[in-house]
Amino acid sequence: MSAEFHLRPAPSEVVRRDRRLPLAAAGVWAAGLAVLYGTAAIGAALAAVCLALALAGSRWRRGLGAAAATVAFGGMLGAGVTAVHVAARDHPELAAMTAAEAHGEAELVLQSVPKASSRRPDLVTASARLRSFTTDGATLEGNWKVLLVASGEEWAETTAGQRLAVPAVLREADAGRLTAAIVSARGPPEPEGPPSLPYRFADHVRERLSAAVAVVPQPEAGLIPALAVGDTSMMDAETAADFKATGLVHLVVVSGYHLSLIVGAVLAVATACRAGPRARVLAGAVAAGAIVVVAGPQPSVLRAAVMAGMTLLALAAGRPRAAMPALATAVLVLVLADPDMAAQAGFALSVAACVGLLLLAFRWAKPLEHRGWPQAVALAVTIPMATQVAVTPLLVGLGSGVSLVSVPVNLLAALVAAPVVVLSVGAAAAAAVWVPAGEVAAQLAAVPTRWLIWLARTGAEVPGAMLPLPGGVWWGLGSGAALAVLIWSLHSRRLRRPVFAVLAAAAVGAVPACLWTGGAPSGWVVTMCDVGQGDALVLPAGEDVVVVDVGPDPALVDACLDDLGVERIALLVLSHFHIDHTAGIGGAMEGREVGAVLAPPPGEARYGYDLVEEAAGAVPVLAAVPGEVFAFGATRLEVLAPPPEPLSGTRSDPNNNSVALRAEVAGTSVLLTGDVELEGQRALLAGGAALDVDVLKVPHHGSAFQVRELLEAADPAVALVGVGAGNEYGHPDPGPLAVLEERGALVFRTDEDGRITVVRNGDRFEVMTGA
Structure with a gap:
């Protein structure tokens, strides 16, 4: 008696070989993104081209031809659907x-x-x-x-x-x-x-959760709603900045991690109650739907919900889970349902993190498991590494910087991440039914929450924790290529040991670099910190410094001051109270003594004023008076503006009433102009002060609102522009920069050069860029 057995490949093998869904999803995404920047006619033409390519490649059953045909088919779908939406948009x-x-x-x-x-x-x-x-x-x-x-x-x-x-x-x-x-x-x-009813339900849960966490002290009370339903409205600015700097921000954005925990917990309870497959699927679907309704239609939530739906369908059909096709299906469905997803950074980061998890984390865990590591421990190590590698090119391209402490901090956070999320969601569910029960759950959730807060705060205080890199597409592509070469080298047996040795030596060398980093170069005159779309400048003042503006992000200005070794700020000057100049005040004052704050009247910018007033506390706030002089060691500051009678009726009164200073730093003159526009610049010209300087902080991030005569009167050797990459304001305008360059000035801008430090050696200026 004989029998034939046909070996069927393992489900994981089938998933790895069948790349049709990921290729089609890539085509949908790429075409959708392209058409969003065009018109409906361009979308229709692109759909026709993709259809022709798909038909031409349909005769290929495998290889590059088949792959190209699959991508083209996805492109046809993406371009056609997006063209319809764009036609409606461009009514x-x-x-x-x-x-x-x-x-x-x-x-x-x-x-x-x-x-x-x-x-x-x-x-x-x-x-x-x-x-x-x-x-x-x-x-x-x-x-x-x-x-x-x-x-x-x-x-x-x-x-x-x-x-x-x-x-x-x-x-x-x-x-x-x-x-x-x-x-x-x-x-x-x-x-x-x-x-409607779903929105009322979500509002009810959020309100009840806010009431329940009132029994918990801050900052835990603000973090629990964020962990539960992604509601960050109660988080204080310092905690939010720490979570961003240490790469823990994914915990306060409802994502696949949250849905997998909650749906998994619900399925476990249903299984323990001996529920059948249909009942388990129904319970899981209700849990996932509730999370989506309460958290709102965020990109990460929708992507995770579709993936959870695919998994539940697989469970109902009695089939094994196929994670990569589920992710590809989520991308395909969501981009076709809402092509705007294709252009959202949050959606791209969410998908990239999942790709890193699926393609790298489990593969990297295998060698550790073969050496006797428990699977859970091995994955706890490789998951943060894999996701960090996957999202780094996107973070660099977006100009967000890269956290160097993200992997160890996330590894330590994994000790409590699952229970704290489950407890926080439990607090929300209990509070929705009965607030006292939610209060008890919130107090339980606050215990592991303290560990996350301590980790974030400690990690953010590590010198050089956030590595600022120039943003843009080419930097993103370059970092992706470098990481690809590194991963390929680690997978090569001949190169693995040398690469590991180099990485280990770099890690060991980074320890003293982090511990002993700081201090500005000898002979420095001024540093313009790279804080995105905003201003933050630092001048030496004897043993201390003068800081002029603090940018929009506490973490970025704090990192810049750390690298300069700043422990005390003799004078903190706020040119005006717009957020791109004041919102980073918490980072500037974190762990540093501040002698005084110099500022203009708040005018219309009340929010920034309230923010500064709260952060300043007992620090005296001085009114800027034209003609007043401050001296700190070899540094002398003269206040040039605002005028005694503030300007009114201008395009932007807060901008035109900015504090403007002329600084003399060891014989080098610097003109700091805040965001003065046309009227403010004319007032400076009419004031009769000496405006010719060695270094000019170009007014208002180099906007088009410039008086040519002021730029010519300043006639600087070096011009500095604080500006964020890809900002929506069109800063800097090429016209004013051309005027400066025509007169021989060297123009440096933070979106292209990163941090900028001007150093004087004798009669010669040197400009150092980057971190």
Whole structure:
């Protein structure tokens, strides 16, 4: 008697060999992203080209031809669907209104809870759908995706899903997204009925959780809602900056990690209750749906939800889990459902982290398991390494910097990450039913939360914890290529040991570099820190320093001051109270003594003023008076502006009333101009002060609002521009830079050069760039 057995490849082998879904998803994503920057006609043409390529390659069953045909098929789908959305976005009547900045009455449906803007926290922003806009007696109706920008305390009472009317101005939105317009509110909202049931449920859970965590002290109370449902509104700025600097920010963004924990816990309970496959699938689907509703339609949440749905379907069908096809399906479905996903950095980072987990983490864990490591321990080590490698090119390309402490901090955070997330979600669920039960759960969640806060704070205090790198596409691609070569070298048996030796030597050498880093170079005159779209400058002042502006990010200015070895700030000058000059004050004052703060009147920028007032505490705040002189060692500062009678009625009164200083640092002159625009610059020219200097801080990040005569009067040898890569303001404008370069100035800008330090050696200037 004989029998034949046909060996069937393991499911993991099938997953690895069948690349059709990932290739199709890549085609959908790439085509969708391309069409978002174009028009509907371009999308239709691209879809036709992709269809032709797919048909031409259909005769290939394998190899590069088949792969190209699969990508082209995905491109056809992505281009065709996105073209339809772009046609709706570019509605001619709406486009005419945005170009004319029409004033009228907007009827909106909020899609997200209004939150403080990251650029200007005195404003709130929310995604919304514009249902109608009435201007000059004419009404345009539709259903367009828009960005709402508003100010006022009354917006705190609105919530997602709410229909409202508001007087507003329509403005053009940034290119490359499906956002059809920016709706700038010009008055309080008028609600028109309650939100739908899912939005009311989400609001109920958030409110009850906020009440429950009130029994827990800060910063734990602010972190628990973030861990549970991604609500970071209660987190203090210092904790948020620490989580960002140490790579723990993924814990406060609801993602696949959260859904896998919660759905897994629900399935475990259902299994323990002897529920059947259908009941388990239903329980898991309800849990995943509840998380999505409460957390909101964030990119990471939607991607994780679709993946969870695929997994539950596989469970219901009795088939093994296929993670990579599930991820590819999530990308394909989400980009086709909402092509705007293709341009969202959060979605790209989420997908990249999953790819690193699936392709690298498990493979890297195998050698450790063969050496006797328990699988859980091996994965705890390789998962943070793999995800960090996967997201690094994107972080570099986005100009976000790279955390050098992310891997060890995440490794230590893994000790409590799972229980703290489960306990935090449990607190939200319990509070939704009965607040006292939620209070007990919140107190339990606060215990492991303290470990995360200590880890983030300690990691952020390590000198050089955040490595600032120049941003942009080419830097991102270069870092990706370098990491690919490194990984290939580690997989090569002949190269593995030498590469490991080099990496080990670099790690050992980095320890004293981190411990003993700091201190500015000899003969330095001024340093412009790279803080993104904002200003932060440091001048020597004897044993101390003078800091002029602190940028928008506490972590970035703190890292810059750490690297310069700053322990005491003799004078902290705030040119004005816009957020890109003041929001980093917590980082500048962290662990440092500050002698005094010099600032102008707050004017309209009340949010920045309140932020500074809270952070300054007992530190005296001095009013800037023209003609006043401050001396610190070999450094002398003279206040040139604002004028005694503040300027009013200008394009931006806070900008034009910036504090402007002329500094003399050991014989080198520096003109620090804040964000003065046309009226403020003319006032400086009319003031009669000596404006010719060696180093000029170009006004207002090099914007187009420059008076040529001021640039010519300054006639600097070196000009510094503090500006963020890819900023939406078009800074710096090429016109003013051309004027400076024509007169022989060397122009340096932080978006291209990173941190900039000007050093004087005798009669010669040297400019050091990068970190």
